[in-house]
Amino acid sequence: MKGLLALIALLAASDAAAQVDTARRDLIQLGYDRPLSRHAPVDGYVFYYMNRQLDRKDMYLRLVVAPVYLDSELGIRGFMDKWTDLGIGVGGGGFAQSYSEIRQGRYFPEESFTGNAATFSTSLYHRFNPQSRIPFTGVARVSVLAAYFGAPLQDGRGFLPPRSNVTYANRFGFRWGGMEPEIGARRAMELSSWYEARFRDREGDYGYSGDRSLNSRTHLAWGRALLVYTLPESGKHFETSLTAGTSASADRLNAYRLGGSLPMEAEFPLNIPGYLRQELSARRFALFQALYGVPVDGSRQWAAGLRGAAAYLRFLPGLEQPGSMQTGAGTWLEYNSPKRIWKTVLSYGYGFQALRQGGRGAHSISLVAQCNLRTASGEATPGRPAIEHPFWNTLQSIFR
Numbered sequence: 001m002k003g004l005l006a007l008i009a010l011l012a013a014s015d016a017a018a019q020v021d022t023a024r025r026d027l028i029q030l031g032y033d034r035p036l037s038r039h040a041p042v043d044g045y046v047f048y049y050m051n052r053q054l055d056r057k058d059m060y061l062r063l064v065v066a067p068v069y070l071d072s073e074l075g076i077r078g079f080m081d082k083w084t085d086l087g088i089g090v091g092g093g094g095f096a097q098s099y100s101e102i103r104q105g106r107y108f109p110e111e112s113f114t115g116n117a118a119t120f121s122t123s124l125y126h127r128f129n130p131q132s133r134i135p136f137t138g139v140a141r142v143s144v145l146a147a148y149f150g151a152p153l154q155d156g157r158g159f160l161p162p163r164s165n166v167t168y169a170n171r172f173g174f175r176w177g178g179m180e181p182e183i184g185a186r187r188a189m190e191l192s193s194w195y196e197a198r199f200r201d202r203e204g205d206y207g208y209s210g211d212r213s214l215n216s217r218t219h220l221a222w223g224r225a226l227l228v229y230t231l232p233e234s235g236k237h238f239e240t241s242l243t244a245g246t247s248a249s250a251d252r253l254n255a256y257r258l259g260g261s262l263p264m265e266a267e268f269p270l271n272i273p274g275y276l277r278q279e280l281s282a283r284r285f286a287l288f289q290a291l292y293g294v295p296v297d298g299s300r301q302w303a304a305g306l307r308g309a310a311a312y313l314r315f316l317p318g319l320e321q322p323g324s325m326q327t328g329a330g331t332w333l334e335y336n337s338p339k340r341i342w343k344t345v346l347s348y349g350y351g352f353q354a355l356r357q358g359g360r361g362a363h364s365i366s367l368v369a370q371c372n373l374r375t376a377s378g379e380a381t382p383g384r385p386a387i388e389h390p391f392w393n394t395l396q397s398i399f400r
Contacts, residue, residue: 020060020075020085020125025051026373027182031262035276036363037356040107041100043260043277043366049181069093071119083130087123089143097147099253102279103319105355105362111207113161114150119143134177134189141171162214162253165202171195179226183263183343183370184334186237188228196220198254212318218254220247224268235295237303243268244286255281255316258326261349261366272309273328273349274362280326284314293334303334307347327352341376344369 026049033043047066054061060075071091079086097115101108121143129136149161173194179185196219203216222245230237245256258270260277270287272280293305308329315321330349336342347366354362 020077020087021051021062022053022060022077023051023180024053024374025049025181028371028373029183029264029369031264031366031368033261033277033364033366036365040276041102041109041112043262043265045262045265066093069096073121073123080124083127085125087121087125087141089119089121089123091120092118097145097149097253100278101252102276102281104321105276105279106357107276109154110152110156111159112153114153116148116150118146136176137174137178139171139173139175141169143169143171145169156208159208160206162206163202163204165200165214168199168201170197177226179228181264182372183345183368185228186230188226190224190226193223194221212252214253215249215251218247218249218251220250220254220256221245222256222268235300235303237291237293237305239289239291241289242286243270243289246284250283250316252281252316252319255283255319256285257281258285258287258311258313259351261330261347261364262368264368270311272311272326272351273307273330273347274351274364275326275328275349275354276362276364279354280311280313280321281316281319282313283316285311287311291332293332299338301336301338303336304332306331307349321353321355323353325353328354339375340372342369342371 028048030046031044045066047064050061050063052061053059058077060077062073062075064071069091070093071089073087073089076086078084094116095114097117099113099115101111121141123139123141126138127135128138145167146164147167148164152159152161171194173192175190175192177189177191179188179190198218198220200214200216203214205211205213222243224241224243226241228239247255250256256270257278257280259272259275259279261271261273262277263269263271265277270285271289272287287309288311289307289309291305291307293303296302296304306329308327310325310327312324313326314324328349328351330347332345332347334343334345345368349364349366351362351364353360356362
C-alpha cells in the first residue's frame with residue numbers, strides 16, 4: 001500500500017511548465033501501469049490539476065492535488081518587466097521521495113523505502129521572443145527540498161535508509177515551444193536544454209553496513225527535442241521525441257531512471273514500454289520515443305496505434321545490466337467520449353531486453369484517463385489556440 005501511495009503522489013512533485021501558464025484548466029487525470037510479472041512495484045497516480053487567474057489580473061495559481069500530496073505555484077506576470085514572470089512554489093506531503101531498489105530486473109522491497117517531502121521554490125521566466133507564435137523562454141529556479149525517509153517497505157534484516165536531509169537545487173534552462181499538461185495533445189513541439197546543480201546538507205552511507213552512499217553534490221545536464229502532430233483531415237497522429245542527459249557524481253536518488261509507460265508522472269517522462277517504472281538507473285543516457293495512431297471509426301472517438309522506445313545507457317555503478325541498449329514496443333487503444341469530456345487509453349508493452357527470472361523479455365499493461373471538467377461544464381476546451389505557422393503547413397503537406 002505504501003508503494004502505491006508513493007507512486008500516486010509522485011506527479012505532484014514534478015514541474016509542469018517552463019513559464020507561467022495563463023490557460024484556465026480543470027483536469028482530473030489518473031494512470032495505472034501493471035507489470036505482468038510477480039513481485040513488482042505498482043505504478044500509478046491520480047490527481048486534480050487546476051490553473052486559475054486570480055482577482056488580480058497579473059496573478060495565476062497552479063494547483064496539483066493528489067491524495068497525499070499538494071503542489072502549487074503562484075505566478076506573477078510582468079514581475080520585473082513586461083516579459084519576465086515570477087513563480088513562487090510550495091509543496092509537501094507523503095511518499096513523493098520514496099525509492100524502489102531494482103537490480104537486474106528484480107525488485108527488492110527490503111531495500112526500498114518511503115520518503116516524505118516539503119518543497120519551496122522561486123522561479124524567473126523570461127520570454128525572449130514576444131512577437132513569435134512559438135515561445136522561447138529562459139528559466140532560472142532556486143528550490144529547497146526537505147526529505148524525510150522512513151523504514152524499509154519490508155524487513156530489511158539490518159538495512160538502514162538514508163538520513164533525512166535537505167537538498168538545495170539551482171536550475172537553468174531554455175525552452176522553445178513546449179507541451180501542454182494534458183493527455184493526447186494534438187500539436188506540440190519543443191527544443192529545450194537544462195542544467196541543474198543539487199547540493200545536500202548531509203552526505204553519507206546507508207544500506208547494509210554502509211554499502212551505498214549519497215553524494216553531497218550532483219550535477220545534471222539534459223535536453224529534449226519533441227514533435228507532436230495530428231493531420232486535420234485524416235486524424236492520423238504521431239509523436240516523436242529524443243531526450244538525452246549526462247551527470248556528474250550521481251547516486252541512487254539523483255540518477256536518471258528509465259522505464260514504465262505512464263506519460264504524466266514526470267516533467268520529462270523517460271518511458272520504455274514493458275519495463276518496470278524506473279527500472280534502469282543511468283548516469284548518461286539517450287532515449288528515442290515514437291508513437292503513431294489512426295482513427296478506427298468515422299466519428300474519431302476510437303483510435304489505435306503502435307509505440308516504441310530505444311535507449312542507450314551508461315548505468316549507475318552498482319546497478320549495471322549486460323549491454324547498453326534497452327528497447328520496448330507495444331500497442332494502444334484510445335477512446336474519446338462524444339463530447340470529449342473523457343479520454344481513456346489502454347496500452348500493452350513488451351520490454352525486449354528487460355531482465356527477468358529465466359531470461360529476457362517482460363510484459364506490462366497500462367491505463368490512463370483524463371476528465372476535462374471545463375468541457376463537462378460546457379466551457380470551451382482549455383489551452384492555447386492552435387498555432388498557425390508555416391512549419392505546421394509543411395508537415396501537413398508531407399504526411400497527408
